[in-house]
Amino acid sequence: MMIIASDPLLSSDIGFSVVAVMLLKVVLAFALLMVSVMLVIWFERKIVADMHNRVGPSLAGPWGILQTLADGIKLFFKEDLLPARADRVVFRLAPYLSLVPAFLSFAIVPIGGDFTNGGDGTVSIFGHRTLLQVADPPVGILLFLALSSIAVYGVMLAGWSSGSKYPLLGSVRASAQMISYEAALGLSMATVFLSSGTLSTSGIVSGQATWNWNLVATGVIPFVIFVIAGTAELNRPPFDLVEAEQELVGGFHTEYSSIRFALFFLAEFMNMITMSAIAVTLFLGGPNGPILIKQIAWVWPILWFFLKVMAFLFTFVWLRATLPRLRYDQLMDLGWKLLIPASLGWFLLIAALNIGEDRGWSTFLVVPLGLVVLSLAALLLSGAIKKAKDSNLHAADLSEISEGTEQ
Numbered sequence: 230m231m232i233i234a235s236d237p238l239l240s241s242d243i244g245f246s247v248v249a250v251m252l253l254k255v256v257l258a259f260a261l262l263m264v265s266v267m268l269v270i271w272f273e274r275k276i277v278a279d280m281h282n283r284v285g286p287s288l289a290g291p292w293g294i295l296q297t298l299a300d301g302i303k304l305f306f307k308e309d310l311l312p313a314r315a316d317r318v319v320f321r322l323a324p325y326l327s328l329v330p331a332f333l334s335f336a337i338v339p340i341g342g343d344f345t346n347g348g349d350g351t352v353s354i355f356g357h358r359t360l361l362q363v364a365d366p367p368v369g370i371l372l373f374l375a376l377s378s379i380a381v382y383g384v385m386l387a388g389w390s391s392g393s394k395y396p397l398l399g400s401v402r403a404s405a406q407m408i409s410y411e412a413a414l415g416l417s418m419a420t421v422f423l424s425s426g427t428l429s430t431s432g433i434v435s436g437q438a439t440w441n442w443n444l445v446a447t448g449v450i451p452f453v454i455f456v457i458a459g460t461a462e463l464n465r466p467p468f469d470l471v472e473a474e475q476e477l478v479g480g481f482h483t484e485y486s487s488i489r490f491a492l493f494f495l496a497e498f499m500n501m502i503t504m505s506a507i508a509v510t511l512f513l514g515g516p517n518g519p520i521l522i523k524q525i526a527w528v529w530p531i532l533w534f535f536l537k538v539m540a541f542l543f544t545f546v547w548l549r550a551t552l553p554r555l556r557y558d559q560l561m562d563l564g565w566k567l568l569i570p571a572s573l574g575w576f577l578l579i580a581a582l583n584i585g586e587d588r589g590w591s592t593f594l595v596v597p598l599g600l601v602v603l604s605l606a607a608l609l610l611s612g613a614i615k616k617a618k619d620s621n622l623h624a625a626d627l628s629e630i631s632e633g634t635e636q
Contacts, residue, residue: 237351237358237359237360246357250359253354254362258335258336262499266495266498266499267301268297270498271286272542273546273549274296276546301491304487304491305487307487309486310486313392314393316390316392319390320387320390320391321489322386323386323390324383324387324496327383327387327492328492328493330377330380330383331499332499333376334372334377334500334503335363335502335503335506337373338430338506339434339510339515340361340362340534341361341527341530342361342516343520343530344437344530350435350516365429366429367429370428370433370511371428374414377407377414384400384403387400387485388400391485399471400471400481403464403480405561406471406561406564407461407464409564409569410458410568412569412572413564413571414455414458416454418451420576421451421511424446430510438517443511443512447575454571454572454575455508456508458568460548461560463504465545466548466549467552468555468560470554509537509538514537516531516533517530518532566614570606570610574607575603577603578596582599
């Protein structure tokens, strides 16, 4: 059983009480995620309204906090329309292909537990020691990458099955964008694996217990790349070309209504929370933080975790309110010409440092040599890109001249 998961709850005989604790963890994680989505939507609308000098939601509940619940109930009772040219089975299946991976990805995130002073991060629930996460597979981060790849199918199939040109264009954009930025996202995460030596989320958090956060250990660059690539992966502004209202009406979910539209909306914010939680787990120590009052020691890791996640969520909202949307060619150039080469180069530098440390090489020799090699590679890449751009411009000029001659 330890091959499946490293949670001590599953290391002993599995009886009724163990199953009950696992079910309780699943229900609590689902409830927490649903309530968090409701609050984050309200939080985003309020913050954006304040930045626009507006009031925002104010009628449903105190400070308008129940506005999201009211909108969900309204959508639930709306008519579920099905376009005449839609593929009925795929059209109905697509929202669930976006929603289910969003929840399953959150299941591997440790939201609490004391990892300091050699602690294993476990808590006692009904006499059983267990981690404060639904599952802790030894390859947890690979599971996250696999699930985020599956979510692309939900968006792509939603656009294709709608039988309309605007959703199809949105889904084509989504598939190209998410695949492009997933490479940079995976490479930035790979530097964390090199530093921590494990793919388990609890193991990664445990390695950051003494304020040795991977944000510093990996050299900040992978963290910056992860944030940018994660924002693009979520289709959030300024990378929201999938749902560009001025061009594509509503993007891939233009033809959706009622509860199926609500499921896409729910999946978007679930993914935003999950991406923030994964970033906190990989780079900011997860739930690690100072224990200020010993009597309620179990509360502080949960509190620190949620404060870190809230900082990320505020950053996403801030980006939406302040930055204009990129053009599609700028989006692709940023991913393929900057983020992927930078993340690959930094990964190789961290790998060289690890090899040098194992073999006793001097760090003061490895780092300058590595930076020189990366600089030369960057110059070669920029020169190749410039030459390709110039040749394309020359070909376009020749084409215009030939067309003018023919006329």
